[in-house]
Amino acid sequence: MSEDNVEARTPEEAPADGTEVQETIINLEKAEEAKLKARYPNLGHKPGGSDLLRKRLQKGQKYFDSGDYNMAKAKITNKQLPTAAAPEKSEITGDHIPTPQDLPPRKPPLVASKLAG
Amino acid sequence: MAAPGGDMQWCFSQVKGAIDDDVAEADIISTVEFNHTGELLATGDKGGRVVIFQQEIENKSLPQFRSEYNVYSTFQSHEPEFDYLKSLEIEEKINKIRWLPQKNAAQFLLSTNDKTIKLWKISERDKRPDGYNLKEDDGRCKDPNSITSLRVPVLIPMDLMVEASPRRVFANAHTYHINSVSVNSDHETYLSADDLRINLWHLEITDRSFNIVDIKPANMEELTEVITAAEFHPHQCNTFVYSSSKGIIRLCDMRESALCDRHTKLFEEPEDPSNRSFFSEIISSISDVKFSHSGRYMMTRDYLSVKIWDLNMENRPVETYQVHEYLRSKLCSLYENDCIFDKFECCWNGNDSVVMTGSYNNFFRMFDRSQRRDVMLEASRENSKPMQVLKPRKVCAGGKRKKDEISVDSLDFNKKILHTAWHPQDNIIAVATTNNLYIFQDKIN
Numbered sequence: 001m002s003e004d005n006v007e008a009r010t011p012e013e014a015p016a017d018g019t020e021v022q023e024t025i026i027n028l029e030k031a032e033e034a035k036l037k038a039r040y041p042n043l044g045h046k047p048g049g050s051d052l053l054r055k056r057l058q059k060g061q062k063y064f065d066s067g068d069y070n071m072a073k074a075k076i077t078n079k080q081l082p083t084a085a086a087p088e089k090s091e092i093t094g095d096h097i098p099t100p101q102d103l104p105p106r107k108p109p110l111v112a113s114k115l116a117g
Numbered sequence: 118m119a120a121p122g123g124d125m126q127w128c129f130s131q132v133k134g135a136i137d138d139d140v141a142e143a144d145i146i147s148t149v150e151f152n153h154t155g156e157l158l159a160t161g162d163k164g165g166r167v168v169i170f171q172q173e174i175e176n177k178s179l180p181q182f183r184s185e186y187n188v189y190s191t192f193q194s195h196e197p198e199f200d201y202l203k204s205l206e207i208e209e210k211i212n213k214i215r216w217l218p219q220k221n222a223a224q225f226l227l228s229t230n231d232k233t234i235k236l237w238k239i240s241e242r243d244k245r246p247d248g249y250n251l252k253e254d255d256g257r258c259k260d261p262n263s264i265t266s267l268r269v270p271v272l273i274p275m276d277l278m279v280e281a282s283p284r285r286v287f288a289n290a291h292t293y294h295i296n297s298v299s300v301n302s303d304h305e306t307y308l309s310a311d312d313l314r315i316n317l318w319h320l321e322i323t324d325r326s327f328n329i330v331d332i333k334p335a336n337m338e339e340l341t342e343v344i345t346a347a348e349f350h351p352h353q354c355n356t357f358v359y360s361s362s363k364g365i366i367r368l369c370d371m372r373e374s375a376l377c378d379r380h381t382k383l384f385e386e387p388e389d390p391s392n393r394s395f396f397s398e399i400i401s402s403i404s405d406v407k408f409s410h411s412g413r414y415m416m417t418r419d420y421l422s423v424k425i426w427d428l429n430m431e432n433r434p435v436e437t438y439q440v441h442e443y444l445r446s447k448l449c450s451l452y453e454n455d456c457i458f459d460k461f462e463c464c465w466n467g468n469d470s471v472v473m474t475g476s477y478n479n480f481f482r483m484f485d486r487s488q489r490r491d492v493m494l495e496a497s498r499e500n501s502k503p504m505q506v507l508k509p510r511k512v513c514a515g516g517k518r519k520k521d522e523i524s525v526d527s528l529d530f531n532k533k534i535l536h537t538a539w540h541p542q543d544n545i546i547a548v549a550t551t552n553n554l555y556i557f558q559d560k561i562n
Contacts, residue, residue: 062203066204113162
């Protein structure tokens with residue numbers, strides 16, 4: 001906290017003089033801005049500009065194609081059910097022609113919300 | 118400082134959700150909404166699931182009456198999809214739930230993810246038919262030759278079953294991410310808003326919607342402002358507002374023109390350009406806008422404050438409340454950890470006298486407009502004994518920390534309360550932490 005060079009008074013404790021409160025607020029923000037510029041000297045001068053907004057418009061991870069997406073999804077679901085998948089796999093192959101009931105489900109069953117539990 | 122609260126003390130009532138700290142992403146609560154009577158409370162989460170709780174009133178006439186909310190229905194509203202054209206995942210996270218006013222025995226709600234809005238019907242079934250002529254009790258078909266007499270099937274009572282079914286799917290109308298849905302007071306239409314456009318729908322028609330606001334610039338390089346929230350006026354079916362990332366609220370009248378790109382009113386608090394800092398625009402971005410129940414005022418939430426606007430006065434808000442002013446000296450680190458972009462919601466109580474919003478460290482604040490009092494409370498498992506009164510919390514910005522105060526550096530910025538809801542009539546509130554739902558009620562109800 002000692003790195004703040006601004007007045008120790010917070011705006012809530014400031015006197016009734018409005019302009020002094022306003023100055024304190026601006027000083028705080030400008031001090032924070034100086035900190036940021038010190039850490040990232042290449043920061044652009046238009047903070048609310050189109051770069052930030054465009055990043056916001058396109059949120060979410062971009063995949064190469066639907067195959068890439070499905071592989072990534074499968075990796076996550078396999079991680080979530082490691083023990084369930086393995087024994088079933090070893091039973092299926094080789095012994096007999098599998099029927100639809102024998103096969104492991106294509107998608108894992110949807111887990112109910114813990115709020116309802 | 119005198120302890121606020123006076124005649125209103127908040128007590129713990131219930132908490133829903135898992136206790137363990139290891140939070141699965143799907144369990145992150147993304148929206149909370151009471152229905153119009155307050156009997157039902159819906160939550161949506163990042164996993165695309167909706168859970169609806171129903172209030173079971175023990176005894177309203179007793180002074181210490183407790184209302185318990187128990188699970189009524191739960192269903193998977195949205196599933197993850199893949200946008201093949203853009204190679205982007207479409208998250209199943211429920212961004213908003215809005216209830217329709219009840220017209221018959223069933224309940225209806227709109228739930229939306231980034232791209233698709235769905236109308237869900239939640240209905241109760243407590244009777245089933247019994248005594249078919251051509252079917253056995255277990256459903257197997259009877260041999261017609263074995264039937265010697267006819268009987269009339271009757272409806273017999275059964276255990277209550279609550280069913281949720283999707284009645285309408287409103288898809289493919291939004292290029293950008295949907296942030297708001299609002300049902301019109303005409304009970305026939307609703308609006309959906311994404312970052313750059315607002316569409317008007319009819320609840321019965323899914324293959325068409327009207328675009329009523331379009332702020333997309335011809336050249337995307339010139340993009341300076343996006344839509345952050347939108348809402349219909351509670352009584353005037355021709356009026357709606359939308360807020361922007363620049364802290365501006367525009368009120369539009371649909372009677373003026375089909376495309377409401379030109380606002381009827383523009384609400385903006387003037388700022389001295391010399392007072393601007395790097396953070397000014399970011400923290401002025403409005404994350405939520407809500408009309409008062411009366412329709413006379415609207416409330417906006419930006420990063421550090423809550424502002425109440427009189428619809429008759431465009432040049433400045435009538436009231437401003439600082440939610441967590443102590444964060445102003447932390448803006449640099451809040452920008453680095455992206456917390457400065459957190460979208461807090463806000464809500465009114467039933468008679469518009471108190472407003473509530475969330476903060477960090479699982480704190481939330483209430484501002485009593487009429488009594489000029491405010492309080493900061495905490496939603497935590499440590500204060501979760503039945504009817505335990507919540508103690509006010511205080512954060513100290515710097516210097517000497519008093520006993521019972523918490524230093525701003527000790528705040529946990531991962532524990533954010535973004536979503537809160539207030540019962541439309543009673544002093545019952547629902548507060549969502551990351552993966553738990555807390556229900557508090559006023560001690561003297």
